[in-house]
Amino acid sequence: MGHYAVQLGKAVGLHVTATYGALNTELVRGPGADEVLDYKMPEGAGLRSPSRKKQDGVVHCAVGIGWSTFKPMLSGAGKVVDITANVSTVLMSVVHWVTFTRKMLVPLLL
Known part of the structure; x- marks a missing residue:
């Protein structure tokens, strides 16, 4: 992938x-x-x-790697698009959206 x-x-x-x-x-x-x-x-x-x-965008294609791994390597408004999204990914993305976080985890739900 x-x-x-x-x-x-x-x-x-x-x-x-x-x-x-x-x-x-x-x-x-x-x-x-x-x-x-x-x-x-x-x-x-x-x-x-x-x-x-620093990365502006990341396409996350593997399971078992958490948000905390990506956050330090992102630019100020960097985004991680997670194509292996699960319930915790969706919940984390909602927290980012609600708190107006600039660095965001974005689940790709297919």
Whole structure:
């Protein structure tokens, strides 16, 4: 699923930082990710990009990674679109919306 997000981001001219597991390195680099992070390494697990750029938007494609992991790496009004949304994701997004939080978690409900 994440490789589609990389392709879409590159198609509209975005700088794309992608995470991967050791077996999926080429799957992420092939579509043209500008930066890649191995999520099994400390930098990758903390989602700290090599360029130290803050992210304006994140497409969250994996389960088991909480909002607190994304918040420090977002720009001032950064958004995380979670395509693996569950009840807690929806509740957190409602809290963000009600409190007018600039950094937001946005569930994608299909």
